[in-house]
Amino acid sequence: MTAFNELREMRRQRGGPKNVAKTNLRKADGRAALVFLAPWFLGLFAITLFPLGASAYFSLTDYDLLTPPTFIGFEYFVELFHDTRLHQALKVTLTYVVTGVPLQLIVALLLAMLLNQGMRGMAFYRSVFYLPSLMGGSVAIAILWRQVFGVDGIFNRFLAIFGIEGIGWVSNPDTALWTIVLLHVWTFGSPMIIFLAGLRQIPEMYYEAASLDGASKVRQFLSVTLPLLSPIIFFNLVMQVITAFQAFTQAYVVSGGTGGPSDSTLFYTLYLYQEGFSNLHMGYASAMAWLMVVIILGLTAVNFWLSKFWVFYGD
Amino acid sequence: MSTTTSPSSDLGTRITTLAAQAPHRARAGAWRGTTRSVVRHVLMIAAALIMVYPLLWLLGSSFKPTEIIFRELSVIPTEWDFSNYTTGWQALTEPFGHYMLNSMVIVADSLLGNLVTCSMAAYAFARLKFRGRNVWFAIMLVTIMLPIHVLIVPQYVMFQQVGWINTFWPLIVPKLLATDAFFVFLMVQFFRGIPNELEEAARLDGCGHPRIFLRIMLPLATPALATTAIFTFIWTWNDFFAQLIFLTKDSMKTAPVALRLFLDSSSGSSWGPMFAMSIVTIIPIFLVFLVGQKYLVKGIATTGIK
Structure with missing residues (x-):
């Protein structure tokens, strides 16, 4: 308009x-x-635009940086469908996105609500909870994680207090991915701050009216907080899905660049990096990048479509 | 999460009415309020400790001899060893300060680039009327969402052609050309909020656009500039993907890329020095966090950045 x-x-x-x-x-x-x-x-x-066009062109070629690209049409896009490592990468990344993002948002919302009760020292707690978000993406923290969840890491030390014998969490294919999911959840600080700002926008009188009508706390949460906050939850969800799909550093460092053990932490971007910059399959890496754009667009579209059923924009 | 207790505001009014009737019961009510707040604080402190425990443990362990790092859950070392820092500093081909300096140079140039060029572009989008503005603005918004992975391969080829691999240019030039569209958007939002009257008065006094931009817009946009500066600092400092790709020569590596080398070289025997250097790479972020907290929180709350 x-x-x-x-x-x-x-x-x-x-x-x-x-x-x-x-x-x-x-x-x-x-x-x-x-x-x-x-x-x-x-x-x-x-x-931006020139590389974008070049990337589209490269995705239709066989290119190894050393010899000029040769045109092969959509061959690589067909190959993508048969590449079992790509399927594994998709499985790993989607598992990470589908579990890590909602878990992180739930923790963020929970703590935002606790902090929003006008308690003293709120700013202090907010800062402490936010700190890991700033550092969570760094190499230093990924290195720390590798140690904490290693065979003789402190997590197992901690379990030993209760007489539980731990395993090498990062070296076991069944658990390695979950340590990275946990790292993602640990960085709930920034969505928490967005939720806090949103919670403050909800007029206190809604809660007063609800409690006069005899609504319990749970009821108030379900009928007042959740609907009024849903646009912000939705915004966080969309943004976090997009960024989580592109996660790289944590997987690269924790797995030592391999995506191991047995490809259990082979994130999509990590596989793309290996194909492009270790194997110099520039054409294939470009095709992968375009598939990634399509998937991210698809996930975002699904999010928007689903939002019709739960996001409340007032009347 | 008890469902039977009434909300605290209600509790407050009940306490005052009760106070008028029976003073001793009021005291009991107040006591209940205090207990609840104490319980809440204890819970919050426990949660806060769990959250920062890994960071504190990292800090503590950087002062422990490597042999006891794995044996100790405690944050405070039972045995102090400051040599981790000196060993770690010299462990790689270059002293670690060299890598820190590389990071600093990239961060400083990125800061300059983003602050100058993003604010210029934002001024045009927010305050100038020109043909096709809405189309360009829409394109700018779309580029925010574009994953870097779809650009990195051709960018690598392009920068290789001009001989820029293993220089800082591939990391700095994009920032000098306002490609961090997110910050353009952030400042557009801010510039739009500045009242027109100021600008009109300046125009009547004969100010052209450069002067309006420099003398009116930028000074008023300090909060937006601060937010941009802080996030540019943190994102550039933590950036790993692009630096890993463009900087492969040892002397050009940045702090995060160099830090990762410890994992290759050490085979697990030198955790102490590695933790010490991890702390060194985290310190700048922590300092920015301390100084810029206000802008960080505001920036996230109003724009919803990561």
């Missing part, structure tokens, strides 16, 4: 002879815009 109005306004003023001063202003605006946008335009074409 606003875009349309703006366009109409522009056209009307260009046509009108009486607005000479304004037209001159517009022209000055246009020239200034060119200057102010010059770096951005250059970046858009050189760093």
